[in-house]
Structures are given as C-alpha cells and as structure tokens.
Amino acid sequence: MTIDNSYAHHIQRLMVTGNFALLCGVKPEALCDWYLAVYADACEWVELPNTLGMVLHADGGLMGSKPYCASGKYIDKMSDHCRHCRYSPKQVTGPKACPLNSLYWHFLETHRPALNHNPRMKLIYGSLDRMKDEKRTAMREQAEQFLSELSSAPGYGQPTHTAGYYSD
Numbered sequence: 001m002t003i004d005n006s007y008a009h010h011i012q013r014l015m016v017t018g019n020f021a022l023l024c025g026v027k028p029e030a031l032c033d034w035y036l037a038v039y040a041d042a043c044e045w046v047e048l049p050n051t052l053g054m055v056l057h058a059d060g061g062l063m064g065s066k067p068y069c070a071s072g073k074y075i076d077k078m079s080d081h082c083r084h085c086r087y088s089p090k091q092v093t094g095p096k097a098c099p100l101n102s103l104y105w106h107f108l109e110t111h112r113p114a115l116n117h118n119p120r121m122k123l124i125y126g127s128l129d130r131m132k133d134e135k136r137t138a139m140r141e142q143a144e145q146f147l148s149e150l151s152s153a154p155g156y157g158q159p160t161h162t163a164g165y166y167s168d
C-alpha cells in the first residue's frame with residue numbers, strides 16, 4: 001500500500017511499521033525521515049511529535065502513558081494481515097515464528113528498568129515473569145538473531161537531515 005499509494009492508514013503506520021521500528025530500536029530521526037519520505041500526507045509538525053511520542057515513546061511518555069508495542073499475536077487479532085504470511089503469529093520461537101513475537105518480549109525485557117513501575121505494564125510484566133527461564137532464553141536468542149541480521153547504517157543521516165534534531 002505504501003509503495004503504491006504513498007499512503008497507509010494511521011493504524012498501519014502506528015501498529016505495523018511503527019511498532020516494528022519500536023521493537024527493533026530504530027533511531028527516532030531515521031524513522032521521522034522515513035515517514036516524511038514515503039507518505040504523501042506527512043508534514044513535519046504532525047509527523048514528528050507522533051513518531052517521537054506515539055510510535056517510539058521517545059519523548060519520555062509525554063504523549064502516551066505506555067509504549068505502543070505489540071506482538072504478532074496482537075496484530076493477528078486486530079487485523080487480517082497474517083492470513084497469508086509465511087510466518088505464524090501463534091509461534092514465538094522457531095523458524096516459522098512471527099518475528100514480532102520474540103521482538104516484543106525482547107523489547108519488554110530490554111526496557112524493563114524504565115517500564116517496570118508503569119502501572120499499565122504490570123499485567124504484561126506479570127506474564128513475562130510467569131514464563132519458564134528456558135522459554136525466555138529461547139525468545140531472547142530468537143530476537144537477537146533476527147536483530148543481528150538487520151542491516152543498519154551507524155551514524156544515520158546527512159548533516160542536512162540531522163541538523164534539526166541536535167542543538168550542537
């Protein structure tokens with residue numbers, strides 16, 4: 001949809017592409033630039049606070065009281081995106097597992113020090129704590145393997161892109 005129409009529904013931007021970026025730890029300035037580049041209706045004054053606050057929770061929680069993170073299971077429940085996917089949204093580990101499942105738990109483990117005391121995250125951290133150690137280790141390894149295979153560009157951006165994001 002994005003590539004054909006330079007457009008996607010707000011929820012697809014937030015829950016699919018944005019969620020993937022959140023779970024993978026994409027830099028806010030890189031994602032802001034990507035949204036500005038690919039969506040015909042993106043303009044800076046709307047897109048920047050939404051990306052920073054709603055999508056990446058990178059504003060310290062000013063816009064949202066919790067990160068908008070979601071697993072593949074949740075995306076499957078809320079949409080029909082998974083019906084023809086090569087991955088299974090029900091599996092968390094293994095070759096057929098939806099990558100968003102292990103990335104989701106990996107994100108929660110990684111950011112536990114910052115999110116643990118958030119009352120809206122209590123239930124989900126309770127679920128994490130009830131999992132067996134072997135399951136948590138397998139999920140962590142699956143997510144780390146996936147992340148290690150992503151190509152990334154350290155020091156993203158040309159000076160003209162990043163000039164607006166830093167004060168020095």
Ligand code: SF4
Pocket residue numbers: 071072073075076081082083085086087088089098099100
């Ligand atoms: S199963 Fe496929 S379509 Fe569904 S969330 Fe995972 S990767 Fe996306």
